[in-house]
Structures are given as C-alpha cells and as structure tokens.
Amino acid sequence: MENSEKTEVVLLACGSFNPITNMHLRLFELAKDYMNATGKYRVIKGIISPVGDAYKKKGLISAHHRVIMAQLATKDSSWVEVDTWESLQKEWTETAKVLRHHQEKLEASGCDQQQDSPVLERPGRKRKYTEQRSELSQKKSLEPKRKDVPKVKLLCGADLLESFGVPNLWKSEDIAKIVGDYGLVCITRAGNDAQKFIYESDVLWKHQTNIHLVNEWITNDISSTKIRRALRRGQSIRYLVPDLVQEYIEKHDLYSAESEERNVGVILAPLQRNTVDTNSKTATA
Numbered sequence: 001m002e003n004s005e006k007t008e009v010v011l012l013a014c015g016s017f018n019p020i021t022n023m024h025l026r027l028f029e030l031a032k033d034y035m036n037a038t039g040k041y042r043v044i045k046g047i048i049s050p051v052g053d054a055y056k057k058k059g060l061i062s063a064h065h066r067v068i069m070a071q072l073a074t075k076d077s078s079w080v081e082v083d084t085w086e087s088l089q090k091e092w093t094e095t096a097k098v099l100r101h102h103q104e105k106l107e108a109s110g111c112d113q114q115q116d117s118p119v120l121e122r123p124g125r126k127r128k129y130t131e132q133r134s135e136l137s138q139k140k141s142l143e144p145k146r147k148d149v150p151k152v153k154l155l156c157g158a159d160l161l162e163s164f165g166v167p168n169l170w171k172s173e174d175i176a177k178i179v180g181d182y183g184l185v186c187i188t189r190a191g192n193d194a195q196k197f198i199y200e201s202d203v204l205w206k207h208q209t210n211i212h213l214v215n216e217w218i219t220n221d222i223s224s225t226k227i228r229r230a231l232r233r234g235q236s237i238r239y240l241v242p243d244l245v246q247e248y249i250e251k252h253d254l255y256s257a258e259s260e261e262r263n264v265g266v267i268l269a270p271l272q273r274n275t276v277d278t279n280s281k282t283a284t285a
Helices: 022-037 063-073 095-113 129-142 158-163 172-182 194-200 202-206 224-232 243-252 269-284
Strands: 007-015 041-050 080-082 151-157 184-188 211-215
Touching: 007 022, 007 095, 022 041, 022 151, 022 184, 022 211, 041 063, 041 095, 063 080, 063 243, 095 151, 095 172, 151 158, 151 172, 158 184, 158 194, 172 184, 172 202, 194 202, 194 211
Parallel strands: 007 041, 007 151, 041 080, 151 184, 184 211
Antiparallel strands: none
C-alpha cells in the first residue's frame, strides 16, 4: 500500500515521566514498528506530554525538571518530541482534553498549509473577471489534493488500560472519547491479559477495533518508581535512563527521601475532581 493511502498517526504519551526512562522511549519504538507493520498506518511523530504539578501524585517533582529531562532524553530522536502544553496548565487536565488539544493543533496546521492560491497580481491591462476565475481554477486543479489530517492516538502501557477500572480515576465519558474518538496503542506483555480486560468492559469492547495491543516480546521491567528507589538508596541508574538524564538528576540532586514525600496524603487530582462530580450528581438525582 502506498504511503498516500495509509492513515498518518501521531503517538501521544501522557504521564508523570518522573523521571523519564529508557522504557518510556522504547514504548514509542515498539508502537511505531507495530503500527507501520499493519500496512494501514504510518507513524509520523511521537509526542511526550508530561503532566502538570497539579496532578498531585506522591513523589512528583516539579514539571520544570521533568520536562527538561524528557527533552534531554529525546534530544537525538528524529521523530519523538516533548510538548509542554499540558505541563504548563495551572489545573490538572484530563487526558481526553490533551488528546483534543493535539488533534485540533494538527487540524489547524493542516488548514494553514492548505490556503488558497495567492491572489493574482493586478494585470497590466484590463482582463475580464471570467478569464481570471478560469485561470485560478486551472491553477488550483494542478495543486495536490488536500491530505487527510494525521490522527492522534494515545500510547500507553497495559497498566493505564487496566486503570480504567479504578473507581473515580476516569470519567466514563472520557474513556469513551479516548477509545472511540482517538484510539489506544497499548504495549502489553505476557501476564497482563489486556484482552480479557477489554472483554470485561462494555465501553472497551464496543471500541475494540480502535485499541491496538502490542506485545512486548523483549521484556523490560524498568519503571520510574524503581529508578527513584535506586536513587534514594544511592544505587547506580546507569543504562536505565539516558546518560544526559542521569547527569541532570545528579547535578540537581532531584530524587531523595524528602522528594518522595511530596504530596503525601494529598488526594490525586482526578480522584478528587471525579469524586466531587459523582457526589454532586448523586445529590441532585
């Protein structure tokens, strides 16, 4: 199938990236290989979108540092980049809204590139309007047809898919938007049984064709939590994170027993907001 017939895809990964690890970067490569191999899609870009400080997750350090580390990690990538929009929001922003922001940004960019032909210069002698219109139509007919706008899909691990089942962590309408309007590219491994989770969820089952499960055959158990634990204990994290990220962490002494206590006892932003919304609906019912 020719590239022009394939749907262009932008992979968006939302998360804490606290800190970003080699596993986070590996997810993009696994997803790109899988999507391209289907023959239906062509991945053109990857976007890392660190969550803002208002998320209030335990041990979450400043978004300023997390964004810089992500930028250092993707410095040499030809297709994965970091976007700061979500991290700069004063309030926690739902993933569905982040997806919408990036899809609308792509659509706006597509419109900018598809402007009408430049206005014809005023001719030296008087010409009939019909002649000008005919010439303009001929020029436009020679232009390439407008390309479809790339589709944004959420890149995630199986843990995010399973988190859809945690009460009040996600709004049911947001889950429907994410899997229905955008789609998931979910990296899974033996023992996660993501297919069973999809089967047991009515909304996920309804949109199962828009959920792409990618098997991770070369397993990698690196996680940000384990990285922070190693740093608290003074252990090496080399080869677990990009070298530039390790250097940045050491230079700014980012992770410690004290930093891990940040937001301790604070209710996670989505749980707090969605619980309030649920209680309000119950009270007015």
